[in-house]
Amino acid sequence: MKKIHLVTFKHHNQGMNKTKLENHVSKHAANAVSKGLAKCPNIKSDLPNLPSVFIIEDAENALLDELRKDPDVVAVTEDILYKPDMAQSTEWSHGSNFMVINDYRTRGYTGAGVKVGIIDSGCANHEDLVWAGRYNAYTAVYGGTTPASADFLGHGTAVAGIIAAKNNSVGYQGVAPDVSLYGVKVDANNGKGGFNSSAIIKGVEWLVSQGVKIINCSFSGDLYDPALEAAFRNAHDIHNVLFIDSSP
Numbered sequence: 001m002k003k004i005h006l007v008t009f010k011h012h013n014q015g016m017n018k019t020k021l022e023n024h025v026s027k028h029a030a031n032a033v034s035k036g037l038a039k040c041p042n043i044k045s046d047l048p049n050l051p052s053v054f055i056i057e058d059a060e061n062a063l064l065d066e067l068r069k070d071p072d073v074v075a076v077t078e079d080i081l082y083k084p085d086m087a088q089s090t091e092w093s094h095g096s097n098f099m100v101i102n103d104y105r106t107r108g109y110t111g112a113g114v115k116v117g118i119i120d121s122g123c124a125n126h127e128d129l130v131w132a133g134r135y136n137a138y139t140a141v142y143g144g145t146t147p148a149s150a151d152f153l154g155h156g157t158a159v160a161g162i163i164a165a166k167n168n169s170v171g172y173q174g175v176a177p178d179v180s181l182y183g184v185k186v187d188a189n190n191g192k193g194g195f196n197s198s199a200i201i202k203g204v205e206w207l208v209s210q211g212v213k214i215i216n217c218s219f220s221g222d223l224y225d226p227a228l229e230a231a232f233r234n235a236h237d238i239h240n241v242l243f244i245d246s247s248p
Contacts, residue, residue, distance in 0.1 A: 005057075007076050008077070024066055041059040050234040074230070080197050083219060114214065116216065117207035119184045122152070123156055130181065132182055134149060135183070137186050137203035159216060163179065
């Protein structure tokens with residue numbers, strides 16, 4: 001597996017941050033070439049819509065230490081895993097008093113004209129779901145050919161159904177059946193259920209580029225990730241994105 005790190009800058013000037021990071025990386029890449037090393041550090045992904053965060057790969061300790069000492073860098077962190085939240089602590093339905101979904105329906109609110117993104121285990125084809133767009137953020141970072149429609153766990157597809165299952169004769173109806181649904185796959189499709197923080201961030205970047213303003217994140221973890229927080233804050237503060245998250 002590739003060695004991935006996340007670099008978080010203080011400022012929101014993407015061009016300035018990228019230039020500074022390129023200077024650090026190019027110096028160490030040249031050193032790796034001179035030593036005949038098989039792998040050279042590189043910027044795997046800059047994220048134009050999330051200007052504080054960058055994804056780098058194959059960085060050796062000397063480069064990581066140098067970046068951590070840069071006064072403009074908030075943090076340099078390893079890629080970490082989050083887990084999908086599977087269980088519900090409270091039973092609910094459209095008729096539940098605290099959901100009042102039917103009240104909104106009678107007033108004509110069905111999600112029409114709204115773009116909703118889901119960052120999860122995958123976005124399977126289903127007769128009750130219509131995807132406006134799908135993206136495999138895991139393969140964008142780590143490589144591979146697994147399609148975004150692959151969903152070994154089934155968690156992402158189930159979440160999509162809760163949100164946007166169509167108002168038809170198939171199964172149940174989603175909370176907002178008329179939204180435009182965008183799905184992002186962020187796991188390796190190996191059944192282990194780990195969502196990589198780098199893939200999550202890459203997925204947020206893609207969803208913002210699609211004009212999505214509401215992003216569902218039904219996962220949680222025990223470790224704090226400053227890069228993930230910075231990415232979410234960039235999306236919210238710069239692009240007015242609302243995140244719906246699981247409890248930690």
